[in-house]
Amino acid sequence: MNLxxxxxxxxxxxxxxxELDMVIAERVRDEIDNRITENQxxxxxxxxxxxxxxxxxxxxxxxxxxxxxxxxxxxxxIVGARPTVEKILFFSGINKLVPIYRTEQDIINI
Amino acid sequence: xxxxxxxxxxxxxxxxxxxxxxxxxxRSCVAAFASQLDCTLDxxxxxxxxxxxxxxxxxIHAYDNRAxxxxxxxxxxxxxxxxxxxxxxxxxxIVDIEKALEPAYSTDGSRMGMGFTFMKSFMDEMExxxxxxxxxxxxxRRSFLVRDQEAYA
Numbered sequence: 001m002n003l004x005x006x007x008x009x010x011x012x013x014x015x016x017x018x019e020l021d022m023v024i025a026e027r028v029r030d031e032i033d034n035r036i037t038e039n040q041x042x043x044x045x046x047x048x049x050x051x052x053x054x055x056x057x058x059x060x061x062x063x064x065x066x067x068x069x070x071x072x073x074x075x076x077x078i079v080g081a082r083p084t085v086e087k088i089l090f091f092s093g094i095n096k097l098v099p100i101y102r103t104e105q106d107i108i109n110i
Numbered sequence: 111x112x113x114x115x116x117x118x119x120x121x122x123x124x125x126x127x128x129x130x131x132x133x134x135x136x137r138s139c140v141a142a143f144a145s146q147l148d149c150t151l152d153x154x155x156x157x158x159x160x161x162x163x164x165x166x167x168x169x170i171h172a173y174d175n176r177a178x179x180x181x182x183x184x185x186x187x188x189x190x191x192x193x194x195x196x197x198x199x200x201x202x203x204i205v206d207i208e209k210a211l212e213p214a215y216s217t218d219g220s221r222m223g224m225g226f227t228f229m230k231s232f233m234d235e236m237e238x239x240x241x242x243x244x245x246x247x248x249x250x251r252r253s254f255l256v257r258d259q260e261a262y263a
Contacts, residue, residue, distance in 0.1 A: 022169070023133065
């Protein structure tokens with residue numbers, strides 16, 4: 001599996017690895033959604049440090065999780081996106097919904 | 111293709127089954143081919159994105175996620191600086207092309223409806239030819255500046 005998880009109180013930190021296209025996006029979506037339900041998650045941090053590529057399917061994954069977390073009154077963040085991935089996130093306007101930070105520590109500091 | 115055919119320097123043509131695992135293969139193949147051009151790594155990334163979007167469309171929309179259907183790619187280099195890309199399926203076709211090209215329009219809620227927007231933005235020209243019941247062909251072209259003439263930031 002292309003995923004690492006960490007649970008910090010009611011925040012789920014997910015580290016995705018590889019190319020976030022329709023293959024990976026579908027797997028990641030199901031895994032995250034199951035964990036949100038099982039662990040009564042409120043907030044979600046998506047760590048994209050190890051993601052080398054993203055397309056519409058990956059963006060759809062982010063928007064879908066954002067809607068879900070939003071409906072739970074939680075907050076969602078993206079961290080660690082490399083420049084090529086970050087460019088696509090900005091191009092799509094997703095950064096207006098989901099704040100993007102350099103590191104997980106940066107979120108804790110805000 | 112309605113566009114001028116210039117001096118074809120090289121081309122590759124391949125076809126594959128309409129399964130999600132082949133999306134990555136398709137974009138890697140085209141990226142490897144495009145690297146013969148004098149383009150930057152950023153530009154290669156954009157080409158990969160464009161291919162990924164077009165092929166995902168074939169699988170998700172044209173074939174409604176049915177496997178074992180045919181996706182064809184033809185990619186060529188013209189005059190040392192222009193990449194022509196044709197991605198073709200034999201699926202259900204697009205009824206309203208204009209609507210399909212609108213940003214954020216998607217018939218599938220799990221994606222973002224930005225596929226064609228990316229293709230239009232990262233390529234110089236894009237044309238969609240589609241016939242309901244027969245299939246869709248997306249033709250795209252992008253020219254790259256010869257590196258030492260690059261004058262913009």
